[in-house]
Amino acid sequence: MTTILNEHDNYHQAEEAYGFPLIIKQLLNRAKIASTNQTISYADKVTYTYAEFFKRINRLANVLKNMGLQAGDVVAVMDWDSHRYLEAYFAVPMSGMILQTVNVRLSEEKVLYTVNHAAPKALLLNAEFAPMIKDYRDDAPSIEHVMWADDAEDDKVGGEKAELPDYVDGEYEALLAAASDEFDFLDFDENTIATTFYTSGTTGDPKGVFFTHRQIVLQTMASTLASALNAEGQGARYNDVYMPMTPLFHVHAWCWPYGATMIGLKQVYPGRYLAPKLVDLIEQHKVTLSHGVPAILQMLLKEMAERGRKFENLKLLLGGSKLNEGLAKAAIECGIEFMSGFGMSESCPVLSRAVFDDKTESMTLEDNLNYRCLSGSPIMLVSMEIWDENGKPQPMDGKSTGELVIRAPWLTQSYFKNPDAGNELWKGGWMHTQDIACMTADGTLSITDRLKDVIKSGGEWVSSLEVETILSFHPSVADIAVIGVPDERWGERPLALIVLKPDHVDTKMEDILALGHQAVERGHLPKYGVPSEVRFLPDMPKTSVGKLDKKRMRSMYSENLI
Known part of the structure; x- marks a missing residue:
């Protein structure tokens, strides 16, 4: 019972x-009333209604209870984006337990590290990832129960099922079928930890972040509201069809599985991210709402180009890394209505997103593309400041840069079992993003670089993101990254790493750098910002969540591998 404190005797809370x-x-409340006949699909394997979804959540909760698990225990998931994962998103934290979403794209060593660090008692394991936990009885001793899922077995027609490994409690569907579909989810403190996962940083071991029920509910509501307030064609609507293209292990898939379920949308979960399958599902189910990183957008554009078609009514929220204007233009031409945003693993994640209103409708095409590649403005309840190196807030003039620091009700309060790193994250009472940014008078955020990626040439700072944007306009560029490399004369110089489009493999370095020199002549780029060299790569090194891995690129350069 919540107590209302007031000095006036007339303000009393009713006893009941x-x-x-x-x-x-509480995120299920509306859908239980208004969307019971709406559907949820797992690729081409499973389709059921919300009414069945609610029963399956109850069954999974009973499975966990029957295993002897209790409130506060950690339940890990290693699976593709599936209906099972969505069920775990709700059943695990609603039971008072903590859901660990394991990043299956990490190396086996890092996967085992994160599992052992979080110490789950139960694991929902897709058979494809079983080798990652090796003999878990020795390598991940905290795990006492394993729920097995094997999509390959589901695809077989006739014949006998393969025997289950001796260490599993049972196959997922069989366990659910044997459990009751009734479960009474009790209320508890909204500040109870609901989820944990690990950042895929490029240095050291991954760090664990954690979020409470209250934080996830507030993030879901604020992010959904920020989307829905946008102009027609850019925001979430009741008639949307939702499919994630950000893995469910990565920052709650930006909380959109929670948001889509809260609204009661038709949902599609694609499994493994393969471009042909993603496009097939988008066209088959008429998907209208999704999100992803620029690498996913590149996959979609390439696949659709090979099919000779365009997308229809697809709205895509982009984040994870800065979108260059060349890719943005290609997306618009392919029929994708996209909008950029900004967030991080530590922020649950959404902090800002693009706003579309009368101002944007009157923009020229060039200005509109530029705007779409910025990072939007703060969503509701988010406070942002730009600090110089002395912690002094900088003016919102669109020019003054510094580190972006934030406050919001859904930010992780520390790192799991790592208080020193948590104290550094929250130094001065604000969360430090490690992003260099500026902000306009109307609150539009522009991320200009990461602190660790800023290039200092001859004593002057060079924004790698700015150079990437300019060079990305060359028609031969499929992907680009700019890094700082040692230089005897200038200390550092920018180096452009480029993946060429298949039909432009004969492009010369000078042709691409010409765009940089033109930008210098027009006053858009300082002379020292033009790279001295371009090196062509067959593919771009990226992290497990699709971000440019510039640390790895710098290491490859120092080892003469590029």
């Missing part, structure tokens, strides 16, 4: 008034 804790089960 419901305090309504902000816990994840």
Whole structure:
């Protein structure tokens, strides 16, 4: 019971008034009334209604209870984006347990590190990832129960099922079928930890972040509201069809599985991210709402180009890394209505997103593309400042740069079992993003670089993101990254690493750098910002979540591998 404190005697809370804790089960309230006949699909394998989804959540909760798990225990998931994963998103935290979403794209060593660090008691394991946990009884001793899922077995027609490994409790569907479809999810403190996962940083071991029920509910509501307030054609609507293209292990898939379920949308989960399958599902289910990183956008554009078609009514929220204007233009031409945003693993994740209103409708095409590649403005409840190296806030003039620091009700309060790193993250009472940014008078955020990626040439700072944007306009460029490399005279010089489009393999370095020199003549780029050299790569080194891995690129350069 929530207590209302007031010095006036007339303000009393009724004895039976419901305090309504902000816990994840509340996100199901509307859908249980208004969307029971709406559908949820797992690729071409499974389709069922929300009414069945609610029963399956109850069954999974009973499976966990029957295993002897209790509130506070950690349940890990290693699976593709599936209906099973969505069920775990709700059943695990609604039972008072902590959901660990394991990044299966990390190396086996790092996967084992994150599992052992979080110490889950139960694991939902897709058979494809079983080799990653090796003999878990020795390598991940905290795990006491394993729920097995094997999509390959589901695809077989006739014949006998393969025997399950001796260490599993049972096959997922069989376990659910044997459990009751009734479960009473009790209320508890909204500040209870609901989820944990590990950042895929390029230095050291991954760091664990964690989020409460209250934080996830507030993030889901604020992010959904920020989307829905946008002009027609750019925001979420009741008639949208949702499919994630950000893995469910990565920052709650930007909380959109929670948001889509809260609204009651038709949902499609694609499994493994293969471009032909993604496009097939988009066309088959008429998907209208999704999100992803620029690498996913590149996959979609390439696949659609090979099919000779364009997308229809697809709205795509982009984040993870800065979008260059060359890729943005290609997306518009291919029929994708996209908008950029900004967030991070530590922020649950969405902090800002593009705003579309009368101002944007009157923009020229060039200005509109430029605007779409910025990082939007803060969503509701988010406070942002730009600090110089002395912690002094900088003016919102679109020019003054510094580190972006933030406050919001859904930010991780520290790193799991790593208080020193948590204290550094929250130095001065604001969360430090490690991003260099500036902000215009109307609150539009522009990320100009990462602190660790800024290039200092001859004592002057060079923004790698700015150079990438300019050179990306060359029609031969499929992907680009600019890094700083040692230089005897200038200390550092920018080096452009480029992946060429298949039909432009004969492009010369000078042709691409010409765009940089033209930008210098027009006053858009300082002379020292033009790279001295371009090196062509067959593919671009990226992290497990599709971001440019510039640390790896710098290492490859120092080892003469590029």
